[in-house]
Amino acid sequence: MEKGISEGWYRSRDAVCAFQDLASVSSQEAHDKLSDAAKTTGAALVSNLPTRPPIAAIQRLFEKLYADSSLASRLNATYPKRGVFKDACLAPGASTKIDQKTTIDLSIGRLQSIRQSDPTLAEALGQDFDDVVSFYTYIETEVLPIVTRATSSISGLDLEPTHNGTNNHLRLIDYFSCPEPSAPRCGEHRDYNTYTIVFQDRAVGGLEFEIDGTWKRVPASVDAVISWGWCGAILSNDAVKAAKHRVLRTWPLASRRTTAVVFVAPDLDTALTPVTRAGTGDAGWRQEILEGRITVGAFKEIISKKWRRRDGNEPGEVVQGAQDQEVQEFLKPLQS
Numbered sequence: 001m002e003k004g005i006s007e008g009w010y011r012s013r014d015a016v017c018a019f020q021d022l023a024s025v026s027s028q029e030a031h032d033k034l035s036d037a038a039k040t041t042g043a044a045l046v047s048n049l050p051t052r053p054p055i056a057a058i059q060r061l062f063e064k065l066y067a068d069s070s071l072a073s074r075l076n077a078t079y080p081k082r083g084v085f086k087d088a089c090l091a092p093g094a095s096t097k098i099d100q101k102t103t104i105d106l107s108i109g110r111l112q113s114i115r116q117s118d119p120t121l122a123e124a125l126g127q128d129f130d131d132v133v134s135f136y137t138y139i140e141t142e143v144l145p146i147v148t149r150a151t152s153s154i155s156g157l158d159l160e161p162t163h164n165g166t167n168n169h170l171r172l173i174d175y176f177s178c179p180e181p182s183a184p185r186c187g188e189h190r191d192y193n194t195y196t197i198v199f200q201d202r203a204v205g206g207l208e209f210e211i212d213g214t215w216k217r218v219p220a221s222v223d224a225v226i227s228w229g230w231c232g233a234i235l236s237n238d239a240v241k242a243a244k245h246r247v248l249r250t251w252p253l254a255s256r257r258t259t260a261v262v263f264v265a266p267d268l269d270t271a272l273t274p275v276t277r278a279g280t281g282d283a284g285w286r287q288e289i290l291e292g293r294i295t296v297g298a299f300k301e302i303i304s305k306k307w308r309r310r311d312g313n314e315p316g317e318v319v320q321g322a323q324d325q326e327v328q329e330f331l332k333p334l335q336s
């Protein structure tokens, strides 16, 4: 086993909760486990999901886009600002330091734009695309309200008015088979948002969280991981912890790992400022944040420049760990 990595943290931290339990917010046990995870490690492992992501369909969708560059261009033309299918690390002459993965980024807004700007594209993408959209719709309508409500009660906030779904995303990730990746698959970072759900393929591991200074593996058998990000930490004044994580390598090493990741963030015009006294007395936030002068949209612009560098979609050198350090210095200038 790699130095510094240990298994079994989820058992010792007791952060596992059965997802069926989450369907009923009155379930004290599920709430307590989620609450404990959000306040301590910032990550909860979830088993017994009633609905699984369509992993085989996601893999076929990636293969279709690898094989058909005109289809990939059509898909990217529906969101010219950033594109939808991103494969920067596969380009000839790409930096060997960027994340070794490809992604498909969707959201309710992007799905609308796909339907409106290229009405026959969904059909060209086929049944696999429909299966992905159905999965996303299910998660948006059935699952996210429950986790948002649980996060609200953990942090003493009412998140529902500022989380109307306009700033949520589904990211499909293909950690394609590669025995000797030149860089991490997904370099270490904290997510910028309120919380994230990583749906795993239950076959190939790789996701790790830094817990008390040590990288701990999420077992491949875990269905999904709920973790909290910077917006969650700021709004709750650090009552909720933003969890640092990465995918350094896939386990087994050369295997293909496929994930469906749902990011939940406050609406872009929300003021990014602590709105509860639940957390730390003096968390050290920068003055503009304490005064409510930075919106979620402005923060997203600042932080997304850094992650696009790591993804190879923005020029600039990638130094592992630097992204998280830069964000931390921005948010908590006196503590860095």
Ligand SMILES: O=C(O)CCC(=O)C(=O)O
Residues within 6 Å of the ligand: 171, 173, 186, 191, 198, 206, 207, 245, 246, 247, 259, 261
């Ligand atoms: O795919 C994973 O396991 C994690 C991905 C992740 O952390 C991210 O995209 O922010």
Ligand SMILES: [Fe+2]
Residues within 6 Å of the ligand: 189, 190, 191, 196, 245
């Ligand atoms: Fe992440």
